[in-house]
Amino acid sequence: MIYVNGRFLTQNITGVQRFAEEISLELIKIRSDVIFLVPDLNAVKKKELLNVIKIEEVCGLSGHLWEQITLPLYLYKNKRPLLINLCNTAPVSYPNQIVTHHDITYLKFPKSFPFSFRLLYRLIAPLILKNSKHIITVSDFSKKEIVTNYRCPLDKISVIPNAYSDIFKPYITKTDLQKKENYLLAVSSTNFHKNFHGLIDAFLSADIDMDLKIIGGSADVFKKLELDQSHPRIHFMGRVDDDQLVALYQNANAFVFPSFYEGFGIPPLEAQACGCPVISSNSASMPEVLGDSVLYFNPQSKSEIVKALELIADNHELRNKLVTYGFKNIKRFSWVKSANKLNNIIQNFNG
The missing domain is CATH 3.40.50.2000 (Glycogen Phosphorylase B;)
Incomplete structure (x- = not known):
């Protein structure tokens, strides 16, 4: 089984959550062994997704504490399966995972974020990037930024771009x-x-x-x-x-x-x-x-x-x-293409 950190399903949609949701919906069309782990089924924002994807509730704590304590403990108890993280955060202490880091805005524009947010990311981001098996980001620009600021090896980072949903279309008549x-x-x-x-x-x-x-x-x-x-x-x-x-x-x-x-x-x-x-x-x-x-x-x-x-x-x-x-x-961008890129990475690290 492949597990996905489903905390994003309990959050309001911004670009980061949009990436996670859209690529997940395409990934489950490619493979049937994907399970999304969430802290609370009642907290899932889009209830219709409960009937579309396989979701498992892992109870105990919430927010960052769930992600850093409850989630990795559950995974360790279940033979350390591969974990996919599609938003910017992930368990610091769990090495068998692929993580996504969209950008480093928190370093470049600290004025955009509260002190607590900046402190959290400055503490956990380098640990997450270092301890993970592989890193995903969304553009060559972000890849260069991550490599420069965190000294990550180039071959440890893959670019999987965003796209747009099919609901966005022009008037016809x-x-x-x-x-x-x-x-x-x-x-x-x-x-x-x-x-x-x-x-x-x-x-x-x-x-x-x-x-x-x-x-x-x-x-x-x-x-x-x-x-x-x-x-x-x-x-x-x-x-x-x-x-x-x-x-x-x-x-x-x-x-x-x-x-x-x-x-x-x-x-x-x-x-x-x-x-x-x-x-x-x-x-x-x-x-x-x-x-x-x-x-x-x-x-x-x-x-x-x-x-x-x-x-x-x-x-x-x-x-x-x-x-x-x-x-x-x-036409250069597609969630289908991006999900296939993710699946190729999963296959490389889930042998």
Whole structure:
């Protein structure tokens, strides 16, 4: 049997959990010996998954304590099977495991995280990476960052990229295409490195007649970042379900991704899959993920963001070209391909 650390099933969806869920759903199509271990069946967020995947409850403690104590004890009692960890954390004391480390944002942008979070990751990340059999990350950019900062051997790390779900798709009929609304869309968590503060500052200075809709986190969280919420053209949408998210992508005039630092960045691919043109930061992994399919800007430069916003707002022909380029770009990524890569790694270490 292959066991998967299923703690992610009890967490709210961000990019990390999206990776874990989507690749898991494809992995179980490839092999029938996968069991997901969770601390509490009642805590699983998507109840429909209980009927789709094999889930076993391992009771005792919760959160990080479950992951560091209860989970490895259970595995040691069951002949030390291979454990797959698809999010950033894993049991420190369990060597027969494959771990996933999406990026090292906690080192590069400590301002984005509470002190307790930074301390935890600084303590356990090097131990997890050192003690594991193999490491997965989501881009060549992240692989280089991990190798440089943790001195991991290159051959110990494999790149398995993110992709986008099939629910993200464009409108089909000509009537639907006329539903585009007059707004720009941004989707992400509210950490400092996501650069919502820079986007809002540039948006308020740009000469455009559009609204800005921001998805991710609550208005209260944005208040803590001291973002301007008073402008009538800026709308904080909070968390939305997948159907709402698809509709927002489909109806937007353009999608904006202003992040300083990303190990991968799934939202731009989701936008492109929905037929939404993308303008993006040129930092970190974004050129690797998006290639020549977007209009880039320097996220540290307010004037460049303003220029990109004004250009995408005024140039209908450019938006149409970016939609076409986006459809071409997303063909490079597939959860099926990524799950097959994971399965190959599992076979190498489960002999």
